[in-house]
Amino acid sequence: MTTDLNSKFWSNFSKKYWEKKPLALKNIKSPVVAIGEAEIFELLILFSNKCRKMDDPAGFKFYIDGEQISKMDVLQILPISNDKNLLGYHQRMNKMFSDYCLVCDELLQVSTKYKDHILEFTNSLYQHVGFPNQFTEIGLYLGNYKKTPFGVHVDSCGVFSFPIVGQKKFRLWTTEFVNKNPKLDRAFEYSKYKKNSEIVSARVGDMTYWPSTSYHIAESDGQFSATWSLGVWIDKSFQKTFSENFEELLGQESISTINKPMTELKKMPLASGEVLDLPESYSRSIQALKNLTSTELQDHFLKCWMKHLSLEGFKKKIQTDFEKLTLKSKIKLPNLKTKIIWKNSFANKNVIYVAYQGNFLEISKTSGLFNLILDLNKGVICQISHYLKPAELNIFNKSQLRFF
Ligand SMILES: [Fe+2]
Incomplete structure (x- = not known):
């Protein structure tokens, strides 16, 4: 049987x-x-x-x-x-x-x-x-x-x-x-x-x-x-994942401007034991968090999720040798089971998030790179000059994104 x-x-x-x-x-x-x-x-x-x-x-x-x-x-x-x-x-x-x-x-x-x-x-x-x-x-x-x-x-x-x-x-x-x-x-x-x-x-x-x-x-x-x-x-809870993602968010410059080893205080606790204030650093950080919009939050977690998802459940990225692309290069996806994943940013509809094998890139929806990705996912053999201008090729070559 x-x-x-x-x-x-x-x-x-x-x-x-x-x-x-x-x-x-x-x-x-x-x-x-x-x-x-x-x-x-x-x-x-x-x-x-x-x-x-x-x-x-x-x-x-x-x-x-x-x-x-x-x-x-x-x-x-x-x-x-x-x-x-x-x-x-x-x-x-x-x-x-x-x-x-x-x-x-x-x-x-x-x-x-x-x-x-x-x-x-x-x-x-x-x-x-x-x-x-x-x-x-x-x-x-x-x-x-x-x-x-x-x-x-x-x-x-x-x-x-x-x-x-x-x-x-x-x-x-x-x-x-x-x-x-x-x-x-x-x-x-x-x-x-x-x-x-x-x-x-x-x-x-x-x-x-x-x-x-x-x-x-x-x-x-x-x-x-x-x-x-x-x-x-199965030894990692969603809570742990979310807090790691959140920590990454807090580490971003726009949120965490206070990076001192000592926290300033106005007064030590009173003789009665009462604590008088929440230090200024906390108030400022809370305000920075409150200033984040819902779409900014969604975008941050979307990026984290896409990086994780693009690893396809494997432990780490598979190391491949990579040559820099030229306008004459012809490339195709090594296998069509592993697609380049992408999604529109929530905050900016002209921005596309792209992830492949744990690497991540933000691109403009109007760039030739987006068309290149769509064609690669269809299995097309793509000549780079048909998609990318020299400046775009430069951005791609400098990025961590590798398609083969
Ligand atoms: Fe075992």
Whole structure:
């Protein structure tokens, strides 16, 4: 039986499973499963080469018998192209280590090639459960390890797992149960509690999910396996997001003109303890806030929201090399799933806010840049001279906005 991850599935998922209970599905129909062994190996080699070049294995962790090894040692045992494929890498490692685990976070950072596949999955999820205030993290777990190197644990994220090689078995407990049996936290030995656990297992083509409240550990008989996991972090409230955005607003020059380390006061509290006044700095800042119009406030929060939304739920922007555009340049969007998002300013209808991959730009509605953006979003190959005058090109080249 195949489960199509269509909108009917996601609607049911959001009602019955999201942040409620675990799920294991056989044979899912989703572009995520099209990222196979060969694709993962290709990404791993790209990432490993980059780490060797930078002399920094950031993004990789390697555990031997449950112990994390040092950064410099990680560099020595990353995959190399001579391994030919994941199994080749495993055979090389297996000769040295009877229990190893390679973890690679943010594998997509090195290439946008398979981002579409993930996006189709995450966008459908977000459509039904909301967009993360934090982000979704993508990790790869590979090795012959018998148990997760950090024991039974809980993360602040709901996790979707997709085996790429071999099969995967996860043992889960509820938070309520672990609260009553705290010895389980970080445990490797838990036979006493097995009867209280739930098992979710998956083979290549399958998917498992557990909510952020599930304590979990992966178990294996020592066979080689490689698994993708998508962790949707739910540890940031809207309140936190809003206050961060608000802090940004307060930091703006027009609002916060008082930047002194000492607050002037007219009088210290009276002998009775009574406080006589609110210092002048407060009154002035309150007045500056009150002077903000509703549309100015909307514009500020719109900018913050667009920057966040344009990251598409990923942890950070994907780094791409960028060449300055010339009038002769011909460009197109690297993929049409990731659109350049835009919206009119609330305060000024001639101003358009534009965001792409976490970068932001304010443009005039009448500028050629707006037409360029509309055409790029349609998939048109655009010759820059058809859209931009030299001065506009200059503004664009100086901005943080990058379309490829
Ligand atoms: Fe975990």
